[in-house]
Amino acid sequence: MIVMNDIITTMFNKKFMEELFKPQELYSKKALRTVFDRLAHASIMRLNQASMDKLYDLMTMAFKYQVLLCPRPKDILLVSFNHMDAIKEFIRDSPSILNQVDETFRQLIEIYSCLPAGEFQLIRQTLLIFFQDMHIRVSIFLKDKVQNSNGRFVLPTSGPVPCGTEIPGLIRIFNCNGEELKRTEFPSGGHYTSSLREGSFDLYGDRVIKLGTNMYSVSRPVETHMSGTSKNSASHTKENASPNPLAKEELNLLARLLGGLDIKKPVDVDPGFRVNLFATDEEEQEAAVLRPPELSYQVVNIQATQDQQTNDMLARIMGEFKEEGQASQSMLSKGDDLLAMMDGLE
Secondary structure, eight states: OHHHHHHHHHHTOHHHHHHHTSOOOOOOHHHHHHHHHHHHTSSSEEEOHHHHHHHHHHHHHHHHHHHHTOSSTTHHHHHHHHHHHHHHHHTTTOHHHHHHHHHHHHHHHHHHTTOOHHHHHHHHHHHHHHHTTOOEEEHHHHHTTSBOTTSOBOOOSEEEOOTTOOOSSEEEEEOTTSOEEEEEEOOOSSEEEOOOOOOOOSSSSOOOOOTTSOTTOSOOOOOEEEOHHHHHGGGGGGGGSSOOHHHHHHHHHHHHHHTTOOOOOOTTSOSOEEEOOSSSHHHHHHHHHHSOGGGOOOOOOOOTTTOHHHHHHHHHHHHHHHHHGGGGHHHHHHHHOHHHHHHHHO
């Protein structure tokens, strides 16, 4: 529970959310990976590189699957609401963190619920373009037969049609006055049913759509495998392989800022623990060896809240900013501005 609280607190930090909601270009893949690494290590939990790579692959492919299978573009918002509902369930006993999440929830509703269908289609298309070269096989998708062996997803040709649409298979011909002249039926190639009711776009309510809910609720092993297509497209990621030293220093400053919160922990308890997403250590080592170097990322550990040295360093940095006066305020804002750090990675 402590791990989840730490990660969610960092994820929904007010200043970070304010920057995230500002109009901007889509993040680069390297910037997204950096944010993901920071969030995953914002608590006492630690992942080595192989496990971090595996977790990132799982999360990106799961999100790509959800965006791709949205019945209509606006349902992307319902998928996000399902994510938010699940997060709120994790921290239902922590009122202060819950308020942070609810505030972000309200911003989502205020900004996006009134967008026209065309805007949502543009958002969906932009996201799919971002993920189009990622074809990582996931065993849970392969077993459910929603993903092919080459890593590409299978689009369903049956089930309920999107809300507000009719079952395909009928052509109606009208005259210039809008009067129907005749109807022609054709085979639709699938077994479609009437649409379900529209999900709720309010703070609380039934989202109806299941995309974005817990897809791992059934206990079964989940593995990722690099498909041939993904290996062939790996060369496109080489340009992001070498880290930007300045960006790394800025991210380290963020780590120190995030470490400023002092949380009391039991005295005789190991302050950190290691998470292994593989069945055995041997499997983890083998995955680290087989993974293409250009698809691997270095993980920078954040001693989030238990490292006293971090707090001392933060106090010294803050003191330097105060001594330098108004001229240094731009440097402090740059350290706080996660988007500025992302720009340094591009």
